[in-house]
Amino acid sequence: MNDRVNRRDFLKLGGATVAGSAAALAGVATNAAAATATVNVKAALPKAKGPRLVVVGGGTSGLTIAKYAKKEYPKFDVVLVEKRDMYASCFSSNLWYTNLVNLEFLADHSFLDAARNNDYIHFNATVTGLDRDSRTVVTSEGEINYDFLVIAPGISYDYGRIGVTDPETITTLRTAYPGGFISTTEHVTIRRKILEMESGVFVQTVPSGNYRCLPGPYERSCMIASHIKKNKLKAKVLVLDANPDITIKKEGFHAAFNELYKGILEYKNSSGVTGVDLEKKILKTEFDSYPFDDAAIYPGVRAATLIEYLGLADPKSPQKEALISQLKYNVIGDERVYVTGDSRPHPYSKSANTANTEGKYVAKVLAARAQGKDISWYSPRTVCYSMVNADPAEAISVDAGYILNKEGTAVAGFSPDTKLFENRDVARGKATFEWARGMYRELFEA
Amino acid sequence: MDRRGFVRLCTGSAAALAAGILPTRAADFADFPKVRLTDAKGAPLKASALSSGEAYVFYYPYRSVPCFLINLGKRSTARTELTADWGSYSWPGGAGPQKNVVAYVAVCSHQLSYPDKDSTVIHYSASATELSGKPGMIICCAHASVFDPAAGGKRLHGEATEPLASIRLEYAPEDDALYASGLEGAQLVERFFKVYKRDLLEEYGAGVYNEPVRDTAAAILLSEYTKSVNSC
Numbered sequence: 001m002n003d004r005v006n007r008r009d010f011l012k013l014g015g016a017t018v019a020g021s022a023a024a025l026a027g028v029a030t031n032a033a034a035a036t037a038t039v040n041v042k043a044a045l046p047k048a049k050g051p052r053l054v055v056v057g058g059g060t061s062g063l064t065i066a067k068y069a070k071k072e073y074p075k076f077d078v079v080l081v082e083k084r085d086m087y088a089s090c091f092s093s094n095l096w097y098t099n100l101v102n103l104e105f106l107a108d109h110s111f112l113d114a115a116r117n118n119d120y121i122h123f124n125a126t127v128t129g130l131d132r133d134s135r136t137v138v139t140s141e142g143e144i145n146y147d148f149l150v151i152a153p154g155i156s157y158d159y160g161r162i163g164v165t166d167p168e169t170i171t172t173l174r175t176a177y178p179g180g181f182i183s184t185t186e187h188v189t190i191r192r193k194i195l196e197m198e199s200g201v202f203v204q205t206v207p208s209g210n211y212r213c214l215p216g217p218y219e220r221s222c223m224i225a226s227h228i229k230k231n232k233l234k235a236k237v238l239v240l241d242a243n244p245d246i247t248i249k250k251e252g253f254h255a256a257f258n259e260l261y262k263g264i265l266e267y268k269n270s271s272g273v274t275g276v277d278l279e280k281k282i283l284k285t286e287f288d289s290y291p292f293d294d295a296a297i298y299p300g301v302r303a304a305t306l307i308e309y310l311g312l313a314d315p316k317s318p319q320k321e322a323l324i325s326q327l328k329y330n331v332i333g334d335e336r337v338y339v340t341g342d343s344r345p346h347p348y349s350k351s352a353n354t355a356n357t358e359g360k361y362v363a364k365v366l367a368a369r370a371q372g373k374d375i376s377w378y379s380p381r382t383v384c385y386s387m388v389n390a391d392p393a394e395a396i397s398v399d400a401g402y403i404l405n406k407e408g409t410a411v412a413g414f415s416p417d418t419k420l421f422e423n424r425d426v427a428r429g430k431a432t433f434e435w436a437r438g439m440y441r442e443l444f445e446a
Numbered sequence: 447m448d449r450r451g452f453v454r455l456c457t458g459s460a461a462a463l464a465a466g467i468l469p470t471r472a473a474d475f476a477d478f479p480k481v482r483l484t485d486a487k488g489a490p491l492k493a494s495a496l497s498s499g500e501a502y503v504f505y506y507p508y509r510s511v512p513c514f515l516i517n518l519g520k521r522s523t524a525r526t527e528l529t530a531d532w533g534s535y536s537w538p539g540g541a542g543p544q545k546n547v548v549a550y551v552a553v554c555s556h557q558l559s560y561p562d563k564d565s566t567v568i569h570y571s572a573s574a575t576e577l578s579g580k581p582g583m584i585i586c587c588a589h590a591s592v593f594d595p596a597a598g599g600k601r602l603h604g605e606a607t608e609p610l611a612s613i614r615l616e617y618a619p620e621d622d623a624l625y626a627s628g629l630e631g632a633q634l635v636e637r638f639f640k641v642y643k644r645d646l647l648e649e650y651g652a653g654v655y656n657e658p659v660r661d662t663a664a665a666i667l668l669s670e671y672t673k674s675v676n677s678c
Contacts, residue, residue: 353589357605381589381590381604381605383589383590383605397678399577399590399678419576419577421576421678426674427565427674427675427676427677428587428676428678430564430565430567430674430676431567431587431588431676431678434559434565434567434587434588434676435567435588435589437557437559437588438554438556438557438558438559438588438589439557441557441558441641442557445637445640445641446637446640
């Protein structure tokens with residue numbers, strides 16, 4: 001069964017695209033706004049043995065670029081700066097909630113081994129500033145000079161998009177009802193909620209805009225519903241989706257909702273959250289109010305706040321994403337600094353496979369430019385599996401590419417060879433795990 | 447292992463590769479003990495009796511390395527020049543009476559997915575699939591890669607960039623027998639051993655997982671080898 005993803009579905013994601021291109025012509029991100037604190041404490045790193053490429057962020061994008069830039073141009077001296085002390089993937093985390101995988105599956109991967117296997121330096125620190133004039137990245141462990149810099153810090157939550165701006169409510173929301181799309185500690189909490197569930201309504205929200213992991217909230221809802229069904233709990237999952245319909249693999253998800261979880265999972269489209277009453281435990285939408293017992297509240301997504309702090313955000317971007325070249329990822333006006341991964345403004349799906357394939361392309365761009373050359377654009381690839389049943393484990397998937405507009409200046413849609421595989425089955429369920437294992441091998445092995 | 451089979455990429459070679467000059471190699475395919483292919487019970491396989499509907503799995507050149515044996519049916523093969531990140535080589539074409547029996551290491555060159563007893567995402571599909579678009583392809587569903595077994599395991603689509611490692615087959619027409627005798631793509635097998643070391647040690651034991659196969663190798667249908675074959 002093949003289903004074409006149509007242009008309308010695609011453009012719903014890309015609100016930022018046109019704005020990004022226009023802003024790109026309008027001006028450059030200035031260095032003046034960057035938070036700098038050059039305190040002359042040098043990071044304890046060996047002297048660079050070649051042009052130094054500093055990669056900020058050890059998620060899928062950063063890990064890919066550190067490895068492949070070195071492969072493409074072995075003269076690079078690559079340093080990966082990551083703030084976490086240990087790794088755990090966000091991808092596949094939904095599968096941990098119902099014990100389809102264990103925590104080791106997500107976390108038994110060492111930054112140290114990744115760096116040694118791929119001939120780069122791992123540096124555990126948080127970036128606190130950037131001075132593009134002196135080409136210095138300031139970190140919590142000292143300054144690092146760069147010849148090329150990639151910043152791949154991921155996303156941050158934007159609670160303003162669900163009508164919440166006061167810090168008191170935001171703090172309660174992110175600690176008591178975490179979204180579960182950024183840090184491992186959120187996953188630990190959400191999993192605990194599910195495994196301790198006895199009865200009541202559990203709400204999973206789906207934000208508008210180009211949020212990280214399009215199928216993620218629907219997949220998680222399926223996992224929770226599957227858990228409720230298996231354990232015969234007097235509980236329900238309520239999916240409050242801000243979008244007019246499921247944003248990806250919709251036939252497959254609707255089929256699962258209707259065929260597997262009738263009476264357990266209720267899906268409400270066009271029901272974006274506009275406010276929260278924490279005392280009464282009510283989520284408000286434009287026309288309705290929904291009481292809840294527990295929830296994973298996924299508010300809007302924006303580029304990681306670091307992008308804004310470093311003065312690299314596009315002021316016109318609704319998700320405060322970076323002001324960068326659509327085709328080459330460099331900061332406008334600065335071919336030494338690049339932003340990749342989910343902080344990008346492109347309408348690509350914000351997902352691991354996208355970041356990985358994009359990262360290999362950006363690695364080639366960096367290698368070429370370090371040698372005074374350049375390369376032509378080619379599309380990243382979004383291969384993505386979603387588990388819609390936990391018992392047995394059955395999944396659906398997509399294999400998508402992207403194309404540019406007629407002028408060749410910006411990303412405009414899915415490629416004609418994009419394929420949806422929406423008939424859930426056990427074999428595809430097994431492929432879901434193998435996709436992830438392959439991704440860990442990609443990022444951490446040679 | 448025959449050292450002719452090894453191409454060690456040092457900085458110089460990598461630079462040469464980048465400049466379009468490929469490292470010189472004494473010969474393609476490293477030699478390994480010549481091994482007769484048999485069925486699950488140990489009776490010699492007959493090339494003309496091989497099913498063309500799906501691949502067989504046998505271990506070669508080491509006890510833990512799974513390979514596909516494929517009768518390509520109506521598809522014909524020809525000598526194919528291939529370029530991999532380990533060097534340039536010539537794949538001689540298929541073996542057997544119709545020269546359409548081929549063998550490859552059943553480990554995806556992208557991120558090393560391979561068939562285990564429980565399931566496989568990499569398989570041979572005699573008929574066209576959604577992803578392959580044409581019949582007779584090796585497909586790895588993990589990241590949507592497609593390889594052509596009639597052209598030396600050349601990569602056609604998806605995230606893999608390198609061809610599959612190939613196994614040299616020899617045919618003895620007097621008894622319709624097939625033998626495995628060589629490997630092209632030692633680098634991939636090295637990666638396989640490194641990445642899966644914990645699993646291989648647990649399953650086979652030290653010194654066993656990397657012991658060369660000798661005398662005979664049993665080939666069984668993939669659908670019998672594993673419980674679940676992914677299709678895409």
